[in-house]
Amino acid sequence: MRVLLALILILALGFGGWRIWQANQPDGSVVPPQDVVASEEPATQATDAAADAAADAAAVAADVAAEAVQASEEAGVAPVSEAAAEAEAAAEAALDAADRAADAAATAAEGASAPVTQAAQDAAQAANDAAAATDQAATAAVAATRIQSLLTPEGFDADQVTRIIDGAAIGDAQKATLKRLVETAGNNPDLLRQALDQVKAVMP
Template sequence: MKSVLIVLVLIAAAAGGYYLYSNQGGELAPEMSEAEKAMDAAKEKADDAVAAVKEAAEAAGEAADAAAKDLADSASEAAQDAMDSAKETAEEAAAAASEAAQSAAETASQAASDAAESAANVASEAAGAASSMTSDLMAKASEFLTEDGFDYDKVMELIDTSSLEDSVKETLKSAVTTAKDSPELLAQALEQVKTALGLKS
């Protein structure tokens, strides 16, 4: 700012000198020579100032470009790091989900196997119990499949636990139920049961 004021003062002085010289018909030639030198010096300083400003502007522009490039590089690096981190997290999550699914499948398979084994054991035990009960009934059938020893409930149980077809079971049970209060009909119904069960000698 000080240099600019000096330049302006020198220019004003030179202009004043030139004006006096023009009005006085060249009497101030020596003074004009000094003024011209001052104007040249001022012009040189002004040119230097302009060059300095231009150089400073160029330097500032280069600094701004460098800063922008550094900022862009930093942002790109940060984005790449974020993408890498997200990819790694996704891969870890996928691996964990796969492991969990495999573990769940193994657990379900084991549970199904245990359930099937348990059901088979229960069925086997039930079949054994039914077979034992049927055998006991069959051993005593000769007693309650007679008119004197007739036991309606045991006859029904014997028919239900037999290996006869359901339709045959229903027919025999209906016949016994109808005849249980009639001695003549009961004898025929019991004979039908014995024949169906293979107990008739």
């Protein structure tokens, strides 16, 4: 559920970043000197909003990456570990984007009109980058938690577990043994738990 909420938040952040970006695109008009000061404030506000959006996205990315890592530790198998590593890398990218957005906001607070406008655009782009990285982190986290769930009696799906075994870096004979073990356990939760524990113990 937390990952689903994270995905919803990511979509909202991405849309907000896009709106900020669109609002600050140059339209080719010349701003009269008397309007320069007046134009700085909206641009600065847009820059701050983009920086906040990027920071929120990075926080979500860090959260879902932590969930993926937890799932990896509980499952202890390569597919989950790989998804968790991808989520962590995406979270780092989101944090970097948030840093860029914060730097742009600082520039806007100190600069003249032209730097402020550019800073707003830089911050909006950084917010979009952070949202995209967070989306990637959430997708990887969903994959990690899904695989982790499949390797429990409660979330067991025979076809999906068979695919996981087939994709494991183990010998064909060992794959066949694991698949027979899982199939034999059937719908008995205790036997199935033992069989899935065997799968996790053998898989890299």
